[in-house]
Amino acid sequence: MKVLFNSEILEKSEVTIDMEDRGYQFGDGVYEVVNVYNGIAFTLVEHVDRLYRSAEEIRLNIPIEREEVKQLIVRLINENSVKNGSIYLQITRGVAPRKHQYDSKIKPLLIAYPLPFSDVSDVQQQGVKAITAEDLRWLRCDIKSLNLLYNIMIKQEAHEQGAYEAILLRDGQVTEGSSSNIFIVKDDTIYTHPANNYILNGITRIKLLQLFHQKEWKIKEQPVSKQFLLNADEVFLTSTTNEVVPITMIDEVKINDGKPGSFTRKIQQAFTELVKEEIRG
Numbered sequence: 001m002k003v004l005f006n007s008e009i010l011e012k013s014e015v016t017i018d019m020e021d022r023g024y025q026f027g028d029g030v031y032e033v034v035n036v037y038n039g040i041a042f043t044l045v046e047h048v049d050r051l052y053r054s055a056e057e058i059r060l061n062i063p064i065e066r067e068e069v070k071q072l073i074v075r076l077i078n079e080n081s082v083k084n085g086s087i088y089l090q091i092t093r094g095v096a097p098r099k100h101q102y103d104s105k106i107k108p109l110l111i112a113y114p115l116p117f118s119d120v121s122d123v124q125q126q127g128v129k130a131i132t133a134e135d136l137r138w139l140r141c142d143i144k145s146l147n148l149l150y151n152i153m154i155k156q157e158a159h160e161q162g163a164y165e166a167i168l169l170r171d172g173q174v175t176e177g178s179s180s181n182i183f184i185v186k187d188d189t190i191y192t193h194p195a196n197n198y199i200l201n202g203i204t205r206i207k208l209l210q211l212f213h214q215k216e217w218k219i220k221e222q223p224v225s226k227q228f229l230l231n232a233d234e235v236f237l238t239s240t241t242n243e244v245v246p247i248t249m250i251d252e253v254k255i256n257d258g259k260p261g262s263f264t265r266k267i268q269q270a271f272t273e274l275v276k277e278e279i280r281g
């Protein structure tokens, strides 16, 4: 496997990570996951822009120009012959003796490599179970931080309960999933949490909202309660690697008749069309 290591593309065996990298010791860094369809990175511009935004928010200066990062990702995809899959991309603040405060002169480390292809066609087709859980994360969920401790704790909890995702509730209102955005359909209106510091503004979320506006579907970017969620007509989650996945049962309560709904199907189809159009260029 070829790995992007700052501006170089190396064999994985040539890459070593210093134990004093602040990403390793503090989770001091930010990341992205970009999907690749037919050898083409989908919404690469949006992902690279979000990487720079997250980095700016934690005052990490990425020493490579945006344009160059995009070109390097394209090279990485080509050199690994990735056809369908995804690219993991992270930047950490760099290596320094362990202390919380940092010297702004330390050199950040950019790493990217392909993730193994994960087939989500079954879950997209059949729908999944979710649990609800209290959102105990920090208040800057808009930053795509490497610190994912609560996300992984609660995803593991969901997994051990036979569920695919944990839907998080802050003060009784749905924020997002542990690694996805959540959409709720009720009476032909699509609800999702507004993009503020309580959620990560997913690229899939952004693309879908643009699509809903174009189609003049009714959208409300507002939080909803757990009761509203459980009484929804349809619920679905979105993320780069999952695209659009129906949620058919939450906390052992069936959503509607417990089958993927027709609106979600329409949205899945529309998303597939959108991907086709974008990768055609």
Ligand code: PLP
Pocket: 176, 177, 178, 179, 180, 181, 199, 200, 201, 202, 203, 204, 205, 238, 239, 240, 241
């Ligand atoms: N929210 C969280 C907490 C996530 O981790 C993710 C993706 O990993 C998303 C939302 C969806 O974001 P995107 O559509 O950009 O993948």
